[in-house]
Amino acid sequence: MADPASSDPQRTGDLDRDNTLLQAAAFAEHLQRSGVAFLPRANPDRVAEFKQRFAPSIPIAPATEKKAAVEQVAEEKILPKPPESRPESRPESRPESRPEFQSTSIRGEAAKRYPCEARPVSQRTAELDTLASTVAACTKCPELVHCRTQTVFGEGDPQARFVFFGEGPGADEDRTGRPFVGKAGQLLDKMIVACKLTRDEVYILNTVKCRPPGNRNPEPEEIENCRPFFESQLEIIRPQYIVCLGAVGTQALLRSKLPIGKLRGKFHRYFDSKVVATYHPAYLLRNPAAKKAAWADLQMMLKDAGISLR
Template identity: 55%
Template sequence: MPWRHDRDENPVLISNLSQPNPNSDVSPAAGSDFQSVGEIATTAGELFEHLRRSGIRFVPQPTEVGVEQWSDVFVDADEVAAEPPVASQPADVSASATQPAPTSTPAQTSAPAATPPQSPPAAKSRPALAAVSGGSDPYAGESLPVAQRVATLQALAETVAGCTRCKALAQCRTQTVFGEGNAAPRFVFFGEGPGADEDKSGRPFVGRAGQLLTKMIEASRLQRDEVYIMNTVKCRPPGNRNPEPSEVANCREYFEAQLQTLRPEYIVCLGAVSSQALLQTKLSIGRLRQKFHQYHDSKVLVIYHPAYLLRNPDAKRAAWADLQMLMKDAGL
């Protein structure tokens, strides 16, 4: 794997917090799973106080990868269907009304009934997330021969080049970036939008992120000219910001027409913008990874964007696991 490198481990002084400190009021970890974000925040505050008392001045700061991994532990409220309330059972008074009340004996005093110990509430299990479908119906029409696909894509690229639906993008772009690659591919790599290098060249993924994508494709036992590479939006957003929802909506006709023409067996969505646009979902990458979704006749796999991997090398291990999943399913 020429593109993935394990992080070098530096020697770090580790404080053994499993041993109670007589000078600290922080209790040792109980070993149970956290049940809420509030518990994590409370425990983290106690841990930081313990470290301060122990003379440790450096406290690790959160990274984007760590935040996303921890956020995936908890289920968003809008992702889980609300459970119907359980109707309270009425007391069975009919039987007690027909039975005579027991006669109390003055000499005997009834002992209070023992209250059974209450067990702690069971941990809320994480519901399994089903695969998302961006359209389960087959691609419309018949599959075109390669020569006709090339002509169709060329005509669509010319239409895109003259598009001015997004005024802000049309005014600041150098040129549109339509896509390139094999017109009859098994695999389409579907990104977010052009960057500065792509805006200058008119080709997708030619900058640093593109170089990493090429290495990822080659690590998957493929060649770049075997696949097709395209983006959600065809113009570079100012300052490389994420495309606005209205801009994605304006380009939807174009990228859907590309996929309709290409009809790939697999679509690899690179990052949140492309995966959420294609599957029409608001789920995070952490919730969409490691399973195949459906877009018409194509299997959809969601992985981290190469630009994100450049900023967060620790996420390369997860991206490689996703590519291995793709290779296994495709028989590579």
């Protein structure tokens, strides 16, 4: 069946305009979260139009006009008319662009904002470089130190809006010192491109920075030894979205023991970052049928971010 919007140029134009407004709002939030000190002055008329389109429940009329607006809505039988004697009530305040998260069983301090303020990009880069040097000299895990060729710290945009958080380095990563460069990394690259992003626009890291022998899963003690490193990376970058790839990364970040099937399909929270749990690219290579579910997880994130895939 043909899409009715495709035969109606005016409706198609309206949809394109709506998508542009959503993307602009999401981008503005990202700039503010990243510590940008200047944003253009808002156009009051366009702000009012935006609120009417996407947040009709938020009153935009002056306080003196609120009562008349409520009575007009009541006459249209959309809302019951309030009693005359009832004092005027103010709308409850809402956090801007912060929807309720479906998962609450996460680490105790996760609902708070990152403890430090956003840094300028030059400072973020310097702090990440210093942290990478500390990681390279780490000897907390004797078995991993004995097996590694080099540490794999992470790479990407230091003020990335999207972070992809994996499990640990494999043979190719251990050889090159870069995360996700093997077959699983090639699939991750395709997933990133499908999200209308590039590898340079995101940041990629793992729970542990050394390759476990035989490509085994990291031991809990090894993850805890590396926890200060990946938590510091995330605090410096302050991403809006963290895509956890596989059960190991998801459970480590959220401090959860639930399987990936129970964690995916909804937003979680790590400080003021939104966390999406999905399948690891290596798992998708072994189980291609799961790619549809992984793509659904990414689409959920993109819709929330205001990125249109049309």
